[in-house]
Amino acid sequence: MDAHHLRIRIERDIADKAMAMARERGLELADVMRMWLTKAVLTGDFAIDLNQPAPAPAGETRAFFAYDESPWAPLKEVLDGELALALVNQFVANQTIEIERLMDINPPDTARIRELRRQRDVARQVLSTFDPEDPDATRTVIERFAAKRPPLQDRTRRASDDEETS
Numbered sequence: 001m002d003a004h005h006l007r008i009r010i011e012r013d014i015a016d017k018a019m020a021m022a023r024e025r026g027l028e029l030a031d032v033m034r035m036w037l038t039k040a041v042l043t044g045d046f047a048i049d050l051n052q053p054a055p056a057p058a059g060e061t062r063a064f065f066a067y068d069e070s071p072w073a074p075l076k077e078v079l080d081g082e083l084a085l086a087l088v089n090q091f092v093a094n095q096t097i098e099i100e101r102l103m104d105i106n107p108p109d110t111a112r113i114r115e116l117r118r119q120r121d122v123a124r125q126v127l128s129t130f131d132p133e134d135p136d137a138t139r140t141v142i143e144r145f146a147a148k149r150p151p152l153q154d155r156t157r158r159a160s161d162d163e164e165t166s
Contacts, residue, residue: 081133092120092124095120099117
């Protein structure tokens with residue numbers, strides 16, 4: 001490693017307090033100094049001049065998908081399994097909410113309610129037989145239950161929102 005070694009003089013009481021603070025965080029004072037200096041270089045400011053705060057750091061410029069996948073690779077199957085379970089549970093919940101909403105309408109739309117119940121029962125069956133450790137089953141469930149379009153807005157909320165904007 002190409003490094004520059006510094007030797008600095010610090011007053012004893014300040015050094016003792018700084019070392020104690022670093023130890024509380026599981027660091028050594030040299031680590032803290034390196035981190036502080038690195039941050040100062042990255043922000044272009046030591047943040048000690050004239051008691052002014054450091055400028056806000058620059059925003060993230062890389063795309064959300066531009067990251068190193070290697071640390072996540074061992075967890076991908078587990079995360080996909082959890083995603084699949086969450087998608088099916090969300091589908092069941094959405095169907096239940098829609099069924100309850102349709103039952104409150106007078107007269108209820110019995111054909112639509114019957115279809116929603118059938119879809120909900122199929123999803124419950126998927127939940128009861130789904131093996132989240134099976135990558136093929138997980139992929140199938142995600143493809144089947146992932147939203148292809150934005151979810152419908154809650155009709156009661158949309159109505160109240162319309163009243164507020166008018």
